[in-house]
Amino acid sequence: MTFSLPIALDAMGGDKAPDSVVHGARLALKYFPNLRYTFYGNKEVVAPLIHRHKLDEIASIHHTDVSIGAQEKPSAALRRGKYSSMRLALEAVERGEASACVSSGNTGAFMAMAKLVLKTLPGILRPAITATMPARTRPVVLLDMGANIDCTAEYLVQFALMGEAYAKVVLGMENPTIGLLNVGEEDIKGHEELKLAHQMLRGITGSLAYHGFVEGNDIFEGTTDVVVTDGFTGNVALKTAEGTSRLFYATVKQAIEKSFWAKIGYLLARSAIKMALRKFDPRKYNGAMLLGLNGIAIKSHGGADAKSFANAIRVAATMVQENINQRIISELNQNPMSSPAAAAAVSG
């Protein structure tokens, strides 16, 4: 008998739901044939899709009429969404009926509900949205991508430890290096909390490979394997990078379309360029974990298609299989954090 991997899926979240969710669930079986699904959502629309994508034997439906709108405020979603597909999927994880849950729905609502339902791991102060992005030679792990606008030094230090565990588990890195995002590499730069986090990380006595401060350009240069920052800066950096890529791509594309010879040239160069750009395909990186919660909750992009959603399920299954939360707890135990006061006294 194979060990099965039960996943709770918010069938109603995301622009392309529920088809992208059900189809994505089908595609994810390629990576993990032992996946089992419960779809939370409207039975009438979901059931035919399950049948169409030949998931009848491994899927069940938990019917609900309530779903969270993409524009709904987190507070409203919490009030109104007690029986929503999103919340029910999270509760399945909390009750141990599912090993993880995945949703492409409203990010703010998902974060708020996940925190409420799952709570943080023992000792963890705040969860952090953690994403994997393509960088020069190998992927880079970024956190926090938007869960916490203001971060204390202690939050940042915990993000570093959680990010290290994530890089080991998801990317199979042996001794990932950690950078703290700042506006310069010198010790004197940055906010007070950032400087304090820097001192605390340097003072960690365990095996953490803390590199020091890194700058915006280091993120995609691959200077470190993990880049730690507050949710405000992380969100801006991520979206700036997306915007830059799109502008670059659109500019080149437009130029090629305007010139006859360039068009011919592009036909010849196309497959090589496409192959190279494949590593930037955002679908391959879909699935950001709310790291630090007492249960595995994966946020898929709101615009995710089936392929994209399949990757988010893959991230979820990897987390389950590799026991991410046990690893985080063990990282915290192996790298006892000095208190901010102690770090300040040392550096004083």
Next chain:
Amino acid sequence: MTFSLPIALDAMGGDKAPDSVVHGARLALKYFPNLRYTFYGNKEVVAPLIHRHKLDEIASIHHTDVSIGAQEKPSAALRRGKYSSMRLALEAVERGEASACVSSGNTGAFMAMAKLVLKTLPGILRPAITATMPARTRPVVLLDMGANIDCTAEYLVQFALMGEAYAKVVLGMENPTIGLLNVGEEDIKGHEELKLAHQMLRGITGSLAYHGFVEGNDIFEGTTDVVVTDGFTGNVALKTAEGTSRLFYATVKQAIEKSFWAKIGYLLARSAIKMALRKFDPRKYNGAMLLGLNGIAIKSHGGADAKSFANAIRVAATMVQENINQRIISELNQNPMSSPAAAAAVSG
């Protein structure tokens, strides 16, 4: 008799100085034939360069042996640099001997010295490093790019007004739109100071075209003509964009070089692509103003070559000719800023 434009140049600042400075000064005459230069630096090395670049008739040298190192801390530079080429050039502006000064030297030292020597404009709380960057349809003005790590709502509101004046003067925009960088467009997102600045900007009774919050991806989409943020976030966003462009470019280049057909294709498409990418050439955007100081001080990139430096001089001359500082004062007068307390009271 032509009106002449006297500029003070730090001949010793930057990786390629002094040659890039003197050669750049020559190239800048193409834009402003009425430029006159005083070079601050070592006479023995600068004099032959002036002669070689045929600037003898319009240039003089103010000799000094002292220059600021690229790695020197601002505090050390202030202590040690009283007779440095950088400081003497700034003092020439303060005394009215030059209309503007340009340096490719140490950014931190230049900011600290410029603030000390020139002081801020009446009513301006903090200067902001202001840069122009390429965006989808037309350039975007970004501030603050690193002068102020922590910003109050009042600083941000002043940056918006200064940025508007800058977009009008430097880019000739008639009614530039202003965005405030945040992690979402809803009023409830972001830091407290950011929300307060948002309320204050909406409350401005003058002609300011305040768009509201924008996100990281909006910067290069050209959603607004000016993007206002604190110096920490601005610096990270700018460097992240640089890193992303470099990664994108390197990936495509590498792919083309690996494939024979792609190489042939690239030969055909090359001129169209190069033409399109020309608009991203950082040399065309070199020259960031320390906006809000009582005198025009332009920071050129540390690695600036002659062409790049010429553009920084062009920015300086434009600022002089268009009376940027008068325009800023008039923007402030036309758009009386409500106090943070008043804005908070209004918003309840």
